[in-house]
Amino acid sequence: MFSDNLINLLRGDPVVTILTGAGISAESGVPTFRGEDGIWKKFKPEEIASFDAFIRNPELVWEWYRLRQSIIKDIKPNPGHYTIAEFEKMYKKFYLITQNVDGLHTKAGSREPIELHGNIMRNRCMDCAKEYLEIELPAEAAIPKCDACGGMLRPDVVWFGESIPMNALIRSEKAVNEATLFFSIGTSAQVQPAASMPIRAKNGGAYLIEMNIEETDLTPFADEFIAGKSGELLPELKSLVTMIEN
Ligand code: OAD
Numbered sequence: 001m002f003s004d005n006l007i008n009l010l011r012g013d014p015v016v017t018i019l020t021g022a023g024i025s026a027e028s029g030v031p032t033f034r035g036e037d038g039i040w041k042k043f044k045p046e047e048i049a050s051f052d053a054f055i056r057n058p059e060l061v062w063e064w065y066r067l068r069q070s071i072i073k074d075i076k077p078n079p080g081h082y083t084i085a086e087f088e089k090m091y092k093k094f095y096l097i098t099q100n101v102d103g104l105h106t107k108a109g110s111r112e113p114i115e116l117h118g119n120i121m122r123n124r125c126m127d128c129a130k131e132y133l134e135i136e137l138p139a140e141a142a143i144p145k146c147d148a149c150g151g152m153l154r155p156d157v158v159w160f161g162e163s164i165p166m167n168a169l170i171r172s173e174k175a176v177n178e179a180t181l182f183f184s185i186g187t188s189a190q191v192q193p194a195a196s197m198p199i200r201a202k203n204g205g206a207y208l209i210e211m212n213i214e215e216t217d218l219t220p221f222a223d224e225f226i227a228g229k230s231g232e233l234l235p236e237l238k239s240l241v242t243m244i245e246n
Contacts, residue, residue: 002237003224009181009207010241015093017179018084019197020230023186023212025104027078027231030071034188050160058152059142065120065155069134072102072120080185081108083234090242095175099187099194101157114171116164116194118157127151164193172197182206185230189218198222 010016022032033039043064047053054061085108088094096113098105101120105113123132125146132153137144144153158164172193176182182201189195199221202208210222211230219225226233 001226001228001233002240006207006209006224006237007240010237014091014181015095015178016087016091016181016183017095017097017175017201017206018087018183018185019187019194020084020096020098020100020105020185021187021189021194022100024080024084024098024230025075025078025100025102026186027080027229028075028102028104030075030100030102030104034190045160049157051162054154054159062143066137069120069155073134075102075104077104077108078231080230080234081105081110083238085109086238093178095171095179097172097175097194097197099191114168114175116158116168116172118155118165120155120157122156123153124156125149125151126154131156169193176201177204179204179206181209183209183211184218184222185211185234187212187216189216 022030026032031037031039048061048064081104084096084105088096088110096105096110098113098115099117101115101117103119103121121134123134123137123144124130125148128146128149128151130146130148137153145151146153176197179201182198184198187194189198198208198210198218202221208221208223209226210216210218210224211226211228211233213227213229215225
């Protein structure tokens with residue numbers, strides 16, 4: 001399942017960049033966006049995950065995000081997240097870029113994942129930008145307000161039509177440009193700018209691995225496609241890499 005080439009690369013001194021999507025958290029019980037049971041099969045993104053939707057009906061948007069916050073708060077990382085955190089410790093240069101807002105990489109021990117789409121457990125004031133953690137929100141208010149300036153709070157996630165935070169963009173550029181080994185894990189590779197990162201890394205000379213339960217639009221460009229669940233494959237891969245050969 002894992003090529004000798006990949007094992008040898010991982011036993012060397014690669015600059016590893018890992019890009020993750022909703023699939024890495026699927027085995028923790030966080031629903032993915034696309035596919036049969038995907039979130040976007042049940043809800044239209046423009047009705048709950050856009051600035052227009054929020055201005056039109058902030059109560060509804062907040063109801064949805066409070067529900068997701070309450071679910072994600074109790075969810076635990078799976079062996080895929082933990083293995084990525086262990087890989088981070090093995091390499092001098094290692095970058096983790098995630099499209100997920102669930103914070104599970106941090107819970108698993110990853111130090112500073114680049115969160116392209118923000119973090120659902122964080123909220124911020126739309127007027128003065130003061131940050132709030134989910135646990136600090138007043139439980140009873142339908143639309144939580146800022147205690148510093150009275151402005152409306154919103155979840156600190158990137159909605160449709162919004163830009164990626166500048167800091168995350170700059171850091172991810174570096175991670176893409178420096179990679180010599182790039183993993184795309186559990187993402188359908190359909191949402192920019194993440195979707196083009198694996199190919200840009202490959203064009204810059206990186207060896208490109210895709211790990212997913214099914215093929216995606218990225219698959220024809222990958223040097224290796226590894227089919228299966230990331231929560232099972234990643235620990236297996238790591239134990240092969242760290243196995244001492246006699
Ligand atoms: P998607 O739901 O589009 O894709 C999830 C991918 O994970 C699919 O390709 C699945 O085949 C794969 N998958 C599912 N279970 C897996 C497992 N156990 N192991 C490995 N792979 C598995 O999610 P994303 O690609 O993350 O953006 O979606 C990108 C963005 O679109 C999200 O960040 C979100 C969404 O709209 C915003 O909300 C801004």
